[in-house]
Amino acid sequence: MVKLESVSKMFGDFLAVDNLSMDVAEGEFLTLLGPSGCGKTTTLRLIAGFEQPTSGNVYIGNKMVNDVPPYRRDVNTVFQNYALFPHLTVYENIAFGLRLRRLDPSTIDERVRWALKLVKLDNLGERKPRQLSGGQQQRVALARALVCHPKVLLLDEPLGALDLKMRKAMQIELKSLQRRLGVTFIYVTHDQEEALAMSDRIAVMNAGIVHQLDTAAAIYEYPKTRFVADFIGEANLLQARVSEITADTVWAEVNGHRLPCARREGLRPDQAIWIMVRPENIRVLPVSSQEAPAPSEKTAVVKGVLREVVYLGATLKAITDINPGLTITAARLSSSSVVSIPTDSEVQLHWPSSAGHILTE
Amino acid sequence: MSRRCLWIYVVLGYLFLYLPIAVLVVFSFNASRFNVNWEGFTLAWYAKLLTNANILAAAKNSLIIATVTTVLSTILGTGLALGMHRNSSVLGRLTELFVYVPVIVPETVMGISLLAFFVLTNIELGVTSVIISHVAFCAPFVALIVQARLEGFDDSLVEAALDLGATEWQALFRVTLPIAAPGIVAGALLAFTMSLDDFIVTFFTAGPGSTTLPLYIFSMVKFGVSPEINALCTVLLVVSATAIVAYDKLVRIRD
Numbered sequence: 086m087v088k089l090e091s092v093s094k095m096f097g098d099f100l101a102v103d104n105l106s107m108d109v110a111e112g113e114f115l116t117l118l119g120p121s122g123c124g125k126t127t128t129l130r131l132i133a134g135f136e137q138p139t140s141g142n143v144y145i146g147n148k149m150v151n152d153v154p155p156y157r158r159d160v161n162t163v164f165q166n167y168a169l170f171p172h173l174t175v176y177e178n179i180a181f182g183l184r185l186r187r188l189d190p191s192t193i194d195e196r197v198r199w200a201l202k203l204v205k206l207d208n209l210g211e212r213k214p215r216q217l218s219g220g221q222q223q224r225v226a227l228a229r230a231l232v233c234h235p236k237v238l239l240l241d242e243p244l245g246a247l248d249l250k251m252r253k254a255m256q257i258e259l260k261s262l263q264r265r266l267g268v269t270f271i272y273v274t275h276d277q278e279e280a281l282a283m284s285d286r287i288a289v290m291n292a293g294i295v296h297q298l299d300t301a302a303a304i305y306e307y308p309k310t311r312f313v314a315d316f317i318g319e320a321n322l323l324q325a326r327v328s329e330i331t332a333d334t335v336w337a338e339v340n341g342h343r344l345p346c347a348r349r350e351g352l353r354p355d356q357a358i359w360i361m362v363r364p365e366n367i368r369v370l371p372v373s374s375q376e377a378p379a380p381s382e383k384t385a386v387v388k389g390v391l392r393e394v395v396y397l398g399a400t401l402k403a404i405t406d407i408n409p410g411l412t413i414t415a416a417r418l419s420s421s422s423v424v425s426i427p428t429d430s431e432v433q434l435h436w437p438s439s440a441g442h443i444l445t446e
Numbered sequence: 447m448s449r450r451c452l453w454i455y456v457v458l459g460y461l462f463l464y465l466p467i468a469v470l471v472v473f474s475f476n477a478s479r480f481n482v483n484w485e486g487f488t489l490a491w492y493a494k495l496l497t498n499a500n501i502l503a504a505a506k507n508s509l510i511i512a513t514v515t516t517v518l519s520t521i522l523g524t525g526l527a528l529g530m531h532r533n534s535s536v537l538g539r540l541t542e543l544f545v546y547v548p549v550i551v552p553e554t555v556m557g558i559s560l561l562a563f564f565v566l567t568n569i570e571l572g573v574t575s576v577i578i579s580h581v582a583f584c585a586p587f588v589a590l591i592v593q594a595r596l597e598g599f600d601d602s603l604v605e606a607a608l609d610l611g612a613t614e615w616q617a618l619f620r621v622t623l624p625i626a627a628p629g630i631v632a633g634a635l636l637a638f639t640m641s642l643d644d645f646i647v648t649f650f651t652a653g654p655g656s657t658t659l660p661l662y663i664f665s666m667v668k669f670g671v672s673p674e675i676n677a678l679c680t681v682l683l684v685v686s687a688t689a690i691v692a693y694d695k696l697v698r699i700r701d
């Protein structure tokens with residue numbers, strides 16, 4: 086539906102988007118996720134037509150649109166600050182795009198009412214934008230874009246200005262709306278939870294580069310780069326070296342510990358790598374514990390000193406020093422036995438080798 | 447300073463500013479031919495204005511000049527303001543500087559230079575030359591007022607309009623101009639009063655048959671201030687004051 090082909094965008098000599106390629110399927114919910122200034126808004130503006138690519142091509146519905154002005158592109162945008170027209174009522178804001186298409190008045194009225202209903206603002210049509218709450222303004226912006234029946238809707242941090250509760254509620258509403266209407270959504274956020282909760286696929290960006298474009302689960306479980314591993318969720322990243330490659334395990338050496346990791350193609354002995362282990366995959370037991378499994382191809386085990394247990398509500402974080410300069414964090418349910426281990430006592434950490442994910446960049 | 451002193455100070459200040467005007471207005475209703483003592487209320491001087499062919503001709507000139515000036519300087523000034531708003535490059539800032547110049551230049555200098563310009567370009571002095579001159583000093587004021595109105599204008603509104611299918615022109619007429627409208631109307635009102643009241647620039651650039659009210663009043667005053675002049679000035683005062691009050695209201699409008 087939308088395709089970017091090696092698109093780059095320079096502002097002066099600053100490279101805001103670097104050789105970006107992606108292909109968004111019809112009806113897909115794709116999220117651009119990344120820290121502030123990584124080029125998310127610029128990418129959306131390239132698709133909407135407010136910026137021209139310095140090099141590369143933009144396609145919408147199989148048509149190359151590099152030279153097509155924004156008003157002739159079949160996409161609509163929900164702006165970060167909503168950009169509602171202050172001099173028009175809610176009704177007229179929503180009717181704006183339809184009036185430009187010179188539809189007959191009864192069709193316009195019908196479609197505006199449909200849109201108002203869609204975003205549950207039936208009674209507020211006569212208000213001016215400044216008489217609305219942030220959440221209501223956000224809905225008007227959404228209705229104004231959707232009433233044009235775009236093939237693609239671009240949303241730039243549409244929930245950024247809302248409080249947490251409102252945000253969560255709108256996330257669910259937006260997602261179900263998108264499913265119901267079958268519109269392709271390209272959604273920008275820097276909130277990873279939001280991205281994980283809503284998207285079919287996520288493009289994780291940093292400094293103008295897409296590090297990984299994949300489903301939420303794939304990005305969380307099999308990040309391609311350290312940046313992705315670190316940006317999405319929490320991760321223990323251990324600098325390591327490949328010491329031995331067997332049939333279904335890669336043995337890695339971390340600060341003198343030999344740890345089994347999930348098998349991965351394309352590695353050679355002695356290669357510098359990183360191992361990523363998610364905190365929730367790590368169990369913490371007292372050194373003397375009988376339950377502790379023996380180290381094997383299937384299980385990684387390391388000893389350390391429990392430094393701190395941080396209570397986070399449903400879960401808690403156990404921070405353990407392995408060697409000087411090497412700390413591993415485990416996340417357990419608050420009901421787990423970790424609470425009974427005194428701090429500064431010796432513990433052993435273990436995780437299944439399949440939870441040790443190897444990164445090379 | 448005590449509160450009492452402050453009040454006296456304020457009252458004296460206002461007296462100084464408004465007493466001459468008040469005297470003028472009061473005497474325009476005075477039955478006496480002379481501005482010395484009060485001999486009863488009359489509207490006779492106002493009635494007399496309407497029978498004086500010279501005054502009516504001057505009033506007609508003034509209204510034509512003020513109206514055409516208002517239209518032209520509003521269009522020109524608004525265009526300048528839009529250009530300055532959209533363009534923050536060197537060119538844009540240079541334009542801004544040039545817009546300020548006519549505002550700062552003394553009116554006498556402006557009048558003489560315009561006169562020299564008309565002589566040089568062989569433009570005959572008359573209603574046209576006065577209109578050109580008035581536009582020259584009114585348009586910058588309109589530009590500055592509209593620009594102030596556009597100061598907080600959110601450019602993403604134009605992008606939103608383009609996004610919804612508006613061409614650049616449609617975005618201009620449906621979004622930018624309606625939002626700037628209070629500033630544009632305020633600028634127009636100011637241009638109208640400035641043109642209507644202007645003496646100095648008009649004095650230099652008017653020709654035979656293009657006498658305006660201020661010029662006519664000046665020529666009458668040579669023979670002493672008559673109650674007729676008081677009446678005429680009161681009319682001008684009311685028109686200008688109304689325009690300025692409206693202007694002030696418009697400039698304060700938000701959204």
Ligand SMILES: Nc1ncnc2c1ncn2[C@@H]1O[C@H](COP(=O)(O)OP(=O)(O)OP(=O)(O)O)[C@@H](O)[C@H]1O
Nearest residue numbers: 096099101119120121122123124125126127128275
């Ligand atoms: N018109 C411009 N001129 C120069 N630099 C620009 C321009 N627009 C964006 N940039 C730069 O390009 C980079 C990417 O900007 P962009 O707005 O795409 O970031 P973003 O990912 O949307 O960030 P945020 O989450 O803060 O909105 C930034 O470093 C920004 O300073």
Ligand SMILES: [Mg+2]
Nearest residue numbers: 125126127241
């Ligand atoms: Mg942004």
